[in-house]
């Protein structure tokens with residue numbers, strides 16, 4: 001049986017095993033997919049052990065995404081630009097890294113809107129933001145404006161990634177006038193129910209507002225956005241979570257799983 005794990009710390013909450021098993025069922029396949037706790041000092045050794053034991057691959061979540069990237073012998077273009085990997089393919093003589101998070105977001109946005117020639121306002125400049133900029137540009141987005149609470153971080157991110165397309169940093173003062181078609185929250189503010197300190201006008205022209213975080217009830221960010229613009233479509237990050245897993249599955253198994261049916265099951269559970 002093909003064997004996989006997902007690494008993280010903490011890892012008990014991870015839904016990846018459930019998601020990958022549901023994908024396998026769609027194709028009548030059987031696989032072993034478990035959670036594995038690791039530490040920064042043990043991570044490389046733990047991945048090496050899986051490689052020796054013939055595991056096909058592993059997913060990697062916080063805080064190991066940068067380490068996973070550094071460990072690899074080969075990296076995809078999107079992992080290289082993200083500087084982080086969430087998907088490792090294990091071969092006897094090499095480890096190949098990819099980053100499927102951005103594709104997870106892009107695929108979920110495309111279910112609702114056409115991304116061609118759109119202007120995206122991206123809130124946050126951490127790992128989640130970095131990972132989705134290149135995939136958004138590849139999907140046809142015309143312009144990405146990035147805002148971050150800590151200004152220095154956003155300027156350097158935009159400087160680095162403007163080589164790939166129209167990527168600009170926006171200040172607090174410029175935020176109200178961005179007129180973006182799509183607003184994406186990549187900050188971790190919704191984790192504790194808070195909202196980034198941004199001008200409410202940012203939602204005025206949005207057809208879609210997306211929060212990468214998800215929970216059973218509406219996230220604090222989506223609640224805030226809805227108060228400013230009740231015509232915009234609101235989506236949380238569950239589709240992105242399942243979408244990044246689907247892209248990992250495709251890399252490992254060569255088959256494209258159905259995402260929506262898995263989102264529906266998780267939404268109800």
Ligand code: ATR
Pocket residue numbers: 123124125126127128129148149150153186187188189194195196197
């Ligand atoms: P991730 O990998 O999920 O992106 P990260 O790299 O730790 O996590 O980045 C977290 C992001 O959320 C940062 O952009 C952070 O802003 P700062 O750079 O100013 O710290 C942002 N963030 C977290 N809580 C926030 C809040 N309450 N309001 C605004 N931004 C917040």
